[in-house]
Amino acid sequence: MSAAPPVAQVTPAGTSVPAGGRLPAQKKSRSLPRAIRFGLGLIVPTLIVGGWQLVVSAKLLPSALLPAPGKVIETFGLWLGIKDTPQMFYSGHLLGDVGATSQRVIVGFALATVMGVVVGTAIGVWTLADYLLTPTLRVLGPIPPPTWIPVVIVIVGIGQSANYTLTFLGALFPVVASTVTAVSGVNRELLRAGRMMGHGQLGLIAQVVIPGALPGIVGGLRIGLGLAWMMAVTSEMLAVHSGLGYTLWNAYNYFDYPAVFAAMILTGLCGLLSDVVLQLLTRKATEWHAETGVRR
Amino acid sequence: MRFARLWAAVAALLIAGTALAGCGSSSTGNSDPSTSKGTIVVASPQCAHCLAMTLLTDKVPGYDVKVEQFGTLTGLAASLAAGKIDVGQIDYTGLVSMIDKGLPLVAISGQVNGGSDFVVSPSVDLDPDDWAAFKDLVLQRKAEGKKFKIASEFGSVQDIELRLQLPEKGIDANQDVEFVNVPYQGMAQALQNGSVDAAIPVQPIAATITNSKIGVHFAYPYDQAAGDLTNVVVVNKDWLAKNPDRIEAVMQGMNTLVPDLSTPQGQKDWAAAVEKYTGTSSADTTTALAQLKPDIAMPFSQIKAIAHAMYEQNLISTDLSVATLKEHIDYGPLSQATGKTPAELGAGS
Incomplete structure (x- = not known):
């Protein structure tokens, strides 16, 4: 038996990828060793920290307002519990704080993902849903999530449920918006092909529309995940006793800027890590899209 | 398409209207520009006490006064420490936090004290000031595994007062x-839906809560070492050293403002400022102002008590010494403006 000849693939976007699966340009960029890619990613943060240290050394601002990087690292030690003195309200609580906020992000973001994709798909597919929901979403979307705090207290009270709700609200709107755009942009040829294969409305949505829209949806999920972190940390100013935001807001209230900076950095790192996890989880389903992209 | 155009038109109108309405958000003095020696920028947050600072505009001889409103005390303090504003009104816990962090600020005058109200939910059956019954209830709830919940804005004077009072x-x-x-801003809602049993708000929010019967007054948390200390006026250390004339003018202004706040006309002007900036009703404003005590003194022993309490709560990193605190409190300009001795103005150890 002779091997089958290589065949060009058709992606859900309706474009074709040459036999072998990858465009030469992508192959070239992906061939960079992991260490070099990691090194490239460190250049900008290193410049930022270097600039930060320069500004501190030049004493352009009071050190209490702009602490040196070294002071922030010391505060990490205090927060982690490696350093004993001075004893602050956050001493030794770092892992617990990361765990508490992560839990709030996961619950809020998961709820926003389910609701956002369902509502976004409905709007993208059905005109009636569009007319019914879009005006409301356009009004609600620009409202800064922290201003929901009093409303959320009235509706769900205070405690974890309020944090979950606020995190959910923070992540929801970008997920809906990106889903609407991605679903609306699914190639009509694919829909026609799906119908010819005998799919009904729901079958088309599940088998053609969602897979075809997934790259756009994932983009929205990544934005939503960032906002979920932002909102989880913001919501922790309210009625909690742990979390990155709890530490950040209390430190902010007491002018403990090294702790504020440490909490900001740690929030960013947690956001980065969760984004990497999201990319890994969705990579398989969106690989076809990456391979038809223009990036070199 | 027509629908989209309609939306675009409505959005454009809203944005344009808002932009026009948003012009001019700070108040300025009305002294004669030809005789003005310059402008002094004064900043304050938006509590009822704090809004008294807006009345300083025509009381600083020889200078125009521009009053900036800040949403948060932290933002105000950071601007002051960074030299972006000249004179700031903050609270005593803010002052202690800033001293602990080595910020170059100096307290130069008291302003208004009081304004804390420990309120309980109407469902909590307690007579005002019946601390024995309150203690029984708290211990009973603790034994049942349902601790008595108190809504408090961490870092505020009210929070510290109650933590010292209990x-x-x-x-x-x-x-x-x-x-x-x-x-x-969330305390009324938290009381309303039973998420908490009590709250320690500041005026005029406390007045709104009690007048609307969402909460019931239980006690004023002043029976402790820090007393009812609330607001203090601070300046940047450099600015203090380099601007003796301006400091003298500001102190003269404070010496006119603070006594004036207790007069009928002063109360009327103060109420107007609170209603204008916070949207509080006239009835709530009247209740709020009745709880506030203008006081230009800076009682050192009470400031020390606040600092010690904050250290005990792990909110600041050091138990601030008398010497350190004194470095950041200057009774000189106030003494000169009022003709009182530093001891009469609260200096001591």
């Missing part, structure tokens, strides 16, 4: 009750 009544603030961090 031990005076035989209640462990860390073990017997649960302090829940709720911003002032």
Whole structure:
């Protein structure tokens, strides 16, 4: 038996990828060793920290307002519990704080993902849903999530449920918006092909529309995940006793800027890590899209 | 398409209208520009006490006064430390935090004290000031595994006052009750839906809560070492050293403003400022102002008590010494403006 000849693939976007699966340009960029890619990613943060240290050394601002990087690292030690003195309200609580906020992000973001994709798909597919929901979403979307705090207290009270709700609200709107755009942009040829294969409305949505829209949806999920972190940390100013935001807001209230900076950095790192996890989880389903992209 | 155009038109109108309405958000003095020696930028947050600072505009001889409103005390303090504003009104816990962090600020005058109100939910059956019954209730709730929940804005003077007050009544603030961090603006809602049993708001929010019967006054938390200290006026250390004339003018202004706040006309002007900036009703404003005590003194022993309490709560990193605190409190300009001795203005150890 002779091997089958290589065949060009058709992606859900309706474009074709040459036999072998990858465009030469992508192959070239992906061939960079992991260490070099990691090194490239460190250049900008290193410049930022270097600039930060320069500004501190030049004493352009009071050190209490702009602490040196070294002071922030010391505060990490205090927060982690490696350093004993001075004893602050956050001493030794770092892992617990990361765990508490992560839990709030996961619950809020998961709820926003389910609701956002369902509502976004409905709007993208059905005109009636569009007319019914879009005006409301356009009004609600620009409202800064922290201003929901009093409303959320009235509706769900205070405690974890309020944090979950606020995190959910923070992540929801970008997920809906990106889903609407991605679903609306699914190639009509694919829909026609799906119908010819005998799919009904729901079958088309599940088998053609969602897979075809997934790259756009994932983009929205990544934005939503960032906002979920932002909102989880913001919501922790309210009625909690742990979390990155709890530490950040209390430190902010007491002018403990090294702790504020440490909490900001740690929030960013947690956001980065969760984004990497999201990319890994969705990579398989969106690989076809990456391979038809223009990036070199 | 027509639908989209309609939306675009409505959005454009809204944005344009808002942009026009948003012009001019700070007040300026009305002194004669030809005789003005310059402008002094004064900043304050937006509590009822704080809004008294807006009345300083025509009371600083020889200078125009521009008053900036800040949403948060932290933003105000950071601007002051960074030299972006000249004179700031903050609270005493803010002052202590800033001294602990080595910020170059100096307190130069008291302003308005009081304004804290420990309110309980109407469902909590307690007579005002019946601390014995309160203690019984707290301990009973603790034994049942449902700690008595108190909404408090962490970091505020009100928070510290209550944490100092409870031990005076035989209640462990860390073990017997649960302090829940709720911003002032969320306290009414938290009481309303039963998320908390009590709250310690500031005026005029406290007045809104009690007048609307969402909460019931229980006690004023002043029976402790820090008393009712609330607001203080501070300047940047450099600015203090380099601007003796301006400092003298500001102190003369404070010496006119603070006594004036207790007069009928002063109360009327103050109420107008509170209603204008916070949207509080006239009835609530009247209740709020009745709880505020203008006081230009800076009682050192009470400031020290606040600093010690904050250290005990792990909110600041050092138990500030008398010498350190004194470096950041200057009674000189106030003494000169009022003709009183530093001891009469609260200096001591």
